[in-house]
Amino acid sequence: MISKYFRLAIIYCLVCFSCVPTKVKTETSNNLAATALKPFGRFFINPSQQLELISSAAHFGFSFEGSGCALFASIPNSEGHNYLQYELDGVYQKRIKVHGNAKEPLVISAPGPGKHTVWIYKATEAHTGPIIIKQINGTNLTPLSRPAAPIIEFIGNSITCGAAADPSEVPCGTGVYHDQHNAYQAYGPRVARALQVNYVLSSVSGIGVYRNWNSDGPTMPQVYEKIDFQSGNPQLWDFKTFTPQIVSIALGTNDFSNGDGKKPRLPFDSVNFVTNYVRFVQTVKSKYPTARIALLSSPMINGANRTLLQNCLKGVKNSVDVLNPAAKPVELFFFQPMQARGCSGHPNVEDHALLAKELEPFFKKLLR
CATH class of the missing domain: 2.60.120.260 (Galactose-binding domain-like)
Known part of the structure; x- marks a missing residue:
């Protein structure tokens, strides 16, 4: 046949x-x-x-x-x-x-x-x-086979997925959600290609640390170990398959979101956010004990929330460093504010190129 x-x-x-x-x-x-x-x-x-x-x-x-x-x-x-x-x-x-x-x-x-x-x-x-x-x-x-090189795992939400980034074939607001996905052109793969390293994307649109874009869960800490990031799937991912040298975590955009404006949404809870984030970093470290951990802010959060997110990430870093005194310290990277030009306020492929360029020196230094 x-x-x-x-x-x-x-x-x-x-x-x-x-x-x-x-x-x-x-x-x-x-x-x-x-x-x-x-x-x-x-x-x-x-x-x-x-x-x-x-x-x-x-x-x-x-x-x-x-x-x-x-x-x-x-x-x-x-x-x-x-x-x-x-x-x-x-x-x-x-x-x-x-x-x-x-x-x-x-x-x-x-x-x-x-x-x-x-x-x-x-x-x-x-x-x-x-x-x-x-x-x-x-x-x-x-x-x-992929050439022998360090691996960066990029954990994140729709931005890390490259979602809503490419309306070149299906215009924004038409088709279905994944019609504008372009993972190859997202910031993570771009950084990896520029630095000639390998990469894995572990990302889900709308997901957060303690709550999602328009729901209380399941959040990334609840689905990260599932092979397909689906809470109902009993099959787990084998973390021995790849061993990243760096794990980049870019979460928080959806925790700060106001949702769809229809479903009741409590104000952002910084204590809940930091507590769950620290616990999640500890989970990641249990999978990859020797990996460097890098926490990224969000290019889509501006103003007072940007400062609040940065302060929360500093709190996560301090807590994780105290819990792991023998490990290399957690690294922080704060994006410059961006007026995203993709669909529904997301970065488009050109914006991802800018984000990657901004990140390259940071990851280059960590790889050394």
Whole structure:
């Protein structure tokens, strides 16, 4: 059945992953099973031996020879859609929509013959649902590993996800929430690429430390250990999979939020915030005892709340440092205020570039 779909894809070029608008023939000499891939980020090998990309910017790479190859991808929701994005030969290309009812493979076409490298990324966050990778067909396929380098784990909310950042295809206020997600262009992956390190995103839109954007929970401390950040999922993430040198935590935007203005919302509780934040940092340290911890403020909080958040983060740092006297101290980074230009007041891809540039010296110093 797979070979039938692959022939259809080659004949009709049903889905083309190239900026070059030409029909490309691909000769298949082998296939790469999902279990042979070497994913980075939160993932799951399901009972059907397929790879499920879970977290924002979860990614894998492979090389092929010739003018193209075919990727078999799907999502659990037959009526929905999700997004991948990809690099070809080290150059970012674009986002690609994965339809729930798609039967044909996605064809990645190269501009010429020879050997080519591809890195596939999940553009959306864990709560959007997994993207399932079944296999890849092509010529002389080889799975790629990430180069040996330090790892930064970026924990955060919608900003860290790259949510609402890219309205280039679906304008703000239209479509569904994840239509404007672009995890690859978010500040975390940008910083990591600039510093030539590896990264994992552990982020959920609307989530907070002791309360969320418009609810009391489940908060990040309550879902961080779950493989997909869903409180009802009994499956836990194996924290031995990756060992970050730095864990960056950027939470607080949603704790300060007034919500939708309809649901009753108590004033911000700084004691509750600091207490829960300290407990969460201790949880992170229990997973990665040698990692440096960096607490980031929010570029979306200004005025008196900005000062209050900064003071709260200083309180978290002081408490954690006292609890761990033998460890390196917690580091703090305070963003400059930003007038975000993305959808619903979020940073857009250009804003994320500015945030990343602001962060680079900070993380460069920590990596030393």
